[in-house]
Amino acid sequence: MPETDRSATGPARRIARLELPDASPLPSAYAEADRRQAVQDLLASNSFDPHGVAGGPFVLFLCVRDGRLVFDIRDAAEVPVRAVALALGPFRRLIKDYHLIVESHEQAVTEGGHEARIQAIDMGRRGLHNEGAELLVARLDGRIGLDFETARRLFTLVCALHQRI
Known part of the structure; x- marks a missing residue:
């Protein structure tokens, strides 16, 4: 599922294109929309700094292999420059x-008429996003530098890639 950044501006230490080779159809239209929005937002604005790797912007192949989340980082010509699992x-x-x-x-949302419940669920979802982003930043510390919003969007994609644990 290739996704490409359409902007020509921005810092070089970023993801310019994202590939989700393991992406399969998600169980609902809502989940699909969530994944699409995360990819779109990620490509519109992100900070991605693989330590020890010169250049950028980068192409990121994000996948799950053997129980590991793999960040397969490549240069603009798709030459592998680093992998982090x-x-x-x-x-x-x-x-x-x-x-x-x-x-x-x-x-x-489907049942309707539950605005207070929907707001409470949204607050819980934001909290999980924040916790997931913090964990991702901590686990990548010293290997890949991310800003918080980039980590939040990547966490959404991690969840989309790993549907059933």
Whole structure:
């Protein structure tokens, strides 16, 4: 599922294109829209600094392999420049909770008339995004520098890639 940044401006230490080679159709239109929006927002604005790698902007292949989240970082010509793999274990609870919240939100919206419930679910979702982003930044510390918003969007994509834990 190739996604490409359309802007020609911006700092070089960023993701210019994102590939999700393991992306499969998500269980709902809501989840698909969430993934599309995360990709669109990520490409519109991000800070991505693979330590020890010169140049940029980068092409990122984000996938799950053998229970690990793999950041396959390439240059603009798609020449591999670095790969970083993270164990998914520390993310499991957050990913599971995220999927439960997405399902609850979708159900509340479908049923209608539950504005207070929807707002509470949205607050919980934001909290999980923040916790997931903080964990991602911590796990990548010393390997890839990310700003908080980039980490939040990447966490959404991690959840989309790993549907069932």
